[in-house]
Amino acid sequence: MIMRQVTVKDIANKLNLHYTTVSKALSDHPDISADTKQRILTVAKELDYHPNSIAKSLKKQETSTIGLIVPSIKNDFFSAVISGIEEVAYGRGFNTVVCQSNENSEREAIHVGTMISNRVAGVLVSVAQTTKSGAHFKALGKQGIPLVFFDRVCDDIEADKVVVDDYDGAVQAVRHLIRSGYKRIAHLAGPKNTSIGRDRCRGYMDELQRNGIPIDHEMITYGGLEEDNGVAALRELLSRGRKPEAVFAVNDPVALGAYKEIKRNGLRIPQDVALIGFGNITLSYYLDPPLTTVSQFPYELGRAAAGMLLRRIENPGREMTPAIEVIKTELILRKSA
Template sequence: MENKTTIHDIAKALKIDASTVSRALNNSPRVSQKTKDRIMAKANELGYQRNLLASNLRKSVTNTIGVIVPRISRHFFSSVISGIEETAYDAGYNVIICQSLEQLDRERNIVETLLANRVDGVLLSVSMETDEYGHLLKMKNNGTPFLFFDRHCEIEGVNSVLIDDFQGGFDATEHLILNGCKNIGHFSGPQELAIYRNRTAGYRKALEKHKIPYRSELVLRSSLMENDGSEGAKTLLSLPYKVDGLFSANDIAAIGAMKYFKNEGVKVPENIAIVGFSNEPISAVIDPSLTTIDQPGFQIGQIATTLLLEEIGNPPSAKANMAKTTILKSSLIERDSSKK
C-alpha cells in the first residue's frame, strides 16, 4: 500500500512545525496568509489529502445530513431531494438519501444507521406504516436535529414543512363540482397520516359548501398504488348509482383507475371526470392527460434544508421549543381528464 502524505511530511519539507501546518490547513487566523499559501502549495505538491472523517470526529460534526423518503421513484420526492441537495451543497454539507419503501421497520433501521453514522441532522417524510414514534423520539432525546417535510407526526418541538393539503383537496373537489359532478368518489391513503386526513377534509368541505351530501361508501382507503386505483374504480362502478367524478389523493391511483375505466368502456371525462394529486410527469402525457394538484417539491426541499441547517447551527433553547410549521400553497393544473 502506498504511504499517505501526512502533515508531518509537509512540516519536514518546509522545515516548520507540524502544528503550524495543521492550523494552516484548518484555515486558522493564527497563521499568516503567506504561510498558508506556502503550506497549501506544498500539500498539493505532495498529494496530501485531509482525513475529513478524522477531523470531523474530533470536532464531532460530520457536515452530513440524512434524508428519509418513502420512495425516490416518485417525482415529488425526487424534486424535494433536488432542493435539499442544492441547498445543502451550497452550505458545505453532504447528503445521505435513504428510502423507507413505506415500511416502518425499514424506517426504524435507517434512523439507527444515520444516528450511528453521526449525521448532524435528518429530514424525514414518514412511511405510510408509521404509527409508532419510538425511533423519532430517540433522535429527539439524542439531541439530533430533525424536521418533517410533506408527511409529519405530531411531536412536540419538531418543525415541519408541508403542503396545504386541505386546500388542495378542496380545490380538486370543487373543480369537479363546478364541472357538473354530483357523485364524487375519493381515493384516500392511511388515516394515520395527516396529509390524507387533510385532503379528505378538503373533499368534505367542498361537498358541504355546494350542499352535496357526504357518502362514506364513496371514500375508499388504500396504499394508493396503481392496482389500488383499479380496485377502487371497480368498487365505484359496482355502486347502485352513477359515480361521475373522482378525486384521488395521488396521481398513481388515479392512473390505475383511468386504465380500468378504459378497459370497461367508461369514458374519461365524458362519463367520469378525474383529478389526481402531485403532478407526476406521466400525468401530462397519458391520454387523456390528468388534471392534478401540483406541489412545489423543489421549494419544500430548499426551505426544509435551510431550517434544519439553522437548527444545527443554533440548537433551540428549552424556551424556544415551539414547533414551527411552514405551509406552502399547492395549485390546480387543469388538463383533459376533468373537462366535461
C-alpha cells in the same frame, strides 16, 4: 486489485515527515511553514488524497452532513423535493445523504439509527405510509440532532414541519368537480394514519357538505399511495354497482392506476368518469387526455424544509418553538375533468 484509500500516514511516509505535521498542514495550521505546506499539498494531490469527513466530524464533534429519509425516490414529487433540499444545503456548505424507507416503518427506524451513528448535523423526514407512531424519531432529540418533517408528518412528535395545504388542495379539486356539474363524486383516499390521507379526505368531505351533497361512504375507498392501489380502488368502486360520475384521487400515482382501470372497463375520461389527481407529476401532462391535478410545488417545499433545518443547526443553543410552514397548492386544469 482492490485499492485502499490514501491516508495522512501515506503522505507522511512519502515525505519522511511525522503524520501530525501532515495533518496540521492539511488543516492550514500556522505552525507549519508555507514551504512544507506546499510540499505536502503537492504530494496529497499526486496520491489523490481525500480527507476522511467522518473522522474529522468525530474529532470536532460536528458534521456538515444532513440526513434525509423519504418514502421513495422513484416518485417525481420526492425527487423534486430532494433537488430543492440539496440546492439550499449545498449553498450553505452541507452535504446530503438520502435514505429510502420504501414505505416501511421498520426500515425507517433503522435509517434513523444510522443517521445517529453517523453523527449527522440534522435530519429531514417524510414518514412512510405504514408509520403509525413517531416513537423512533425521539432518539434524534435525545442526541440533540434537529429534526424537520416535510409533507407527511408525525403529529405525536414536537418538531418543525413544512407541509402542503392538503386540505385546501382537496377543496379546490372537489369544488371544480361540483361546479362542472358532477354530484356523485368518489374519493380514492390514502391511509388513515397519514397526515396527507386524513387532510385530503377531510377537504373532500367538507366541500361536498358545503354544497349540500351528502357524504356517501360507498363512494370512498381507503388504500395505499401507489399506482396499483388506484387500480384496486377503482375496481372496488365499480364492483359496488354504482359508477361514480367523477373521481378525486389522493395523489397522482393512485389517479394513474384509476385512469388505467377506467380505460380497461371501456369507459371514457371525462365523458363517462372525470378524474382529478394530486401532485402534478411529470407523467400527468402526457396522459391522453392529460390529467387535471393539484400542484404542491415540491421544489419550493424542499427549499423551505432545508432552510428550516439549517436555522436549527446554525443556532444550537437558541430556544425556538416548533414552527409549521404551509405551502399553498394550485389546481392545474387539463382535460380529464
